[in-house]
Amino acid sequence: MKILLLDGSPKAQHSASAHYLRAMEAFLGGQQTLLWRDARSFDGAAVARDLLDQDALVIAFPLYVDGIPSHLLVFLEAMEKSLKEHQAAARVYVLCNAGFFEARQTRLALEMMKIWCEKSGLAWGKAIGIGAGGMALAAPIGSGPFAKLGKELQTLAGLVLAGQSDHDCFVEPDFPRFLYKTIAHFSWRSQARKNGLSGKALHRRHSYVPPARHAPAQAPSNP
Numbered sequence: 001m002k003i004l005l006l007d008g009s010p011k012a013q014h015s016a017s018a019h020y021l022r023a024m025e026a027f028l029g030g031q032q033t034l035l036w037r038d039a040r041s042f043d044g045a046a047v048a049r050d051l052l053d054q055d056a057l058v059i060a061f062p063l064y065v066d067g068i069p070s071h072l073l074v075f076l077e078a079m080e081k082s083l084k085e086h087q088a089a090a091r092v093y094v095l096c097n098a099g100f101f102e103a104r105q106t107r108l109a110l111e112m113m114k115i116w117c118e119k120s121g122l123a124w125g126k127a128i129g130i131g132a133g134g135m136a137l138a139a140p141i142g143s144g145p146f147a148k149l150g151k152e153l154q155t156l157a158g159l160v161l162a163g164q165s166d167h168d169c170f171v172e173p174d175f176p177r178f179l180y181k182t183i184a185h186f187s188w189r190s191q192a193r194k195n196g197l198s199g200k201a202l203h204r205r206h207s208y209v210p211p212a213r214h215a216p217a218q219a220p221s222n223p
């Protein structure tokens with residue numbers, strides 16, 4: 001079976017998306033022909049051509065502003081344009097990971113991916129929305145807080161190999177939400193300090209100043 005794995009994170013290193021794809025690679029087993037691509041350094045139209053003889057496409061990406069990162073959007077648009085000319089038979093499976101603890105935060109981005117599939121003439125397989133996505137880099141997938149995620153990825157791999165679809169699901173680590181938030185805040189403050197900023201700078205707000213309006217035209221005065 002031929003499977004294209006697409007890393008949709010802009011990060012070349014330490015990306016959660018690449019981490020999930022590597023886990024998928026392990027669950028898919030060594031007998032498949034896997035093709036790795038990323039949306040940072042590859043051209044969308046070229047990857048669309050690569051997809052023509054693949055059975056499945058597995059895309060992993062981070063949630064950005066409740067949607068798809070802009071570089072990935074441009075990449076997907078180029079793929080879509082090419083796929084409208086050359087029909088591909090691959091089924092699409094999506095992993096979207098969010099910084100928020102709540103996995104359902106990814107639902108709008110997953111809807112966007114479904115629309116992209118429809119417009120590109122590709123069949124939807126299944127999506128997994130992952131909350132507290134970056135945390136998975138800290139522990140092995142399949143055990144501890146990520147036991148459930150491991151099971152879901154294994155199920156997904158089974159669907160990919162069988163060429164089947166299933167309903168989407170949302171997974172969060174088995175870890176207290178308040179503790180995740182406390183650790184995240186601590187880590188942001190420490191990163192801010194390393195970059196020469198105070199903790200207060202993280203809360204700074206820039207007030208929006210609307211552009212000056214043109215003065216309304218003066219009504220003609222009665223003679």
Ligand SMILES: Cc1cc2nc3c(=O)[nH]c(=O)nc-3n(C[C@H](O)[C@H](O)[C@H](O)COP(=O)(O)O)c2cc1C
Nearest residue numbers: 009015016017062063064065066098099100133134
């Ligand atoms: C510019 C930017 C926008 C983001 N927007 C969101 C968001 O809207 N919701 C959210 O839950 N996480 C958001 N995040 C956090 C990322 O989704 C999160 O860190 C993710 O684990 C990164 O995955 P990656 O390592 O695969 O790139 C944002 C991160 C960045 C850099």
